[in-house]
Amino acid sequence: MDTTHPSPTAAGSGASATQAFLARQEGGAGEVSRERVATVVQAVLDGVHEAIRTHEVTYREFTAAKQWLIEVGESGEWPLLLDVFVEHEVEEVAARKQHGTKGSILGPYYLPGAPKLPSVTTLPMREDEPGTRFVFAGQVRDTTGRPVPGAELDIWHADHAGYYSGFAPHIPEGNLRGVVVADGQGRFEISTVQPAPYQIPTDGPTGKLIEAAGWHPWRPAHLHLIVRAPGCRPITTQLYFAGGDWLDSDVAQATKPELVLDPQPVSDGCVRAEYDFVLEPA
Template sequence: MREGEPGTQLDFSGQVRAVDGTPLAGATVDLWHADDLGFYSQFAPEIPEWNLRGTFTTDAEGRFMIHTVQPAPYQIPTDGSCGKLIAAAGWHAWRPAHLHLKVSAAGHQLITTQLYFDGGDYIETDIADAVKPELILAPTAKADGSGNEVVYDFVLDPA
């Protein structure tokens, strides 16, 4: 993230395991998300090209720790045919705050998912209808008051 990144600091950690519970050392966790204002790098001016995007590798126990910021909800584009459909249906055009992830390990199937934040705006009314209970994170305040932390584990099926 850029120096001085605004927003609530978030420590996101977890473990990547195989279905049988074996930790997957060297698994890859790709993460990308919007910033505190709901903007993505590569889609908004004045944001560094790879801001809030990264690839992380798990340790010998399949664990990862990512220091980032909590993203904000954002509005999808409302121009063109998509905008016409949204208007005709009377829908709002908002996505809840979320983290995009791809988790992979040799010999296992790739997981591509999004994780959402408990209590966040648009959780119940996501325009993409993608929120599922098992994908909702419940961050807690860090003991030192420097932001929030959350743990989420991934289990990969064999390839």
């Protein structure tokens, strides 16, 4: 079988991420007061000005930065750039007032509208989907410990080579994506394959920045989830794998020790991990 596939480009991934983001912003982001805009924007500008003064930024460096920002916009990479380098701090601020399961970043590769699946299910995948078979099971409860019947787990992840459906030309639409509906006791069991670590697209301006700074572009293997139920605050999170590459040096700085799975072998070629989610009242 031919295993050579065209790689997703930064421009292609950026355009898809931008379109997906804009599609989710129905009606805009809501009103923000002038005072709030002035306060936050002025703080950002103050930080930029201080960096220029402290590091004596030259006109040549300033011009290079302007050119790079133009390239980010033209390539559609703003979602990628902001999700990788900024979102983790926004999530940390939000977490200060939240209870229940730890959250993490949404990232640029979420797509709404995945099919609903029963509590015991297999994610949509190719007939010959490569990778280690993986069973992910657990229960959704509230902060009092009671099961949350019918809770939904919107789950998506990369394949064994680190590619996401909707963002790579050779992956079928909807591959390894689904909304799993927990049973009457909030329980679920999802069969899929273990995702691989992946590097964010590096052939665009975000990649140029990473290379110029001498950073690495890798994210550790992870599952993405949005767990939700009526009357509860939805949780957006990511679950990682013990011992995985880049777990301690995630380019997006989104890992947390509470979000690490430790899959164990259950049969030839299959591993299993369990994780329970706790939702707080909305």
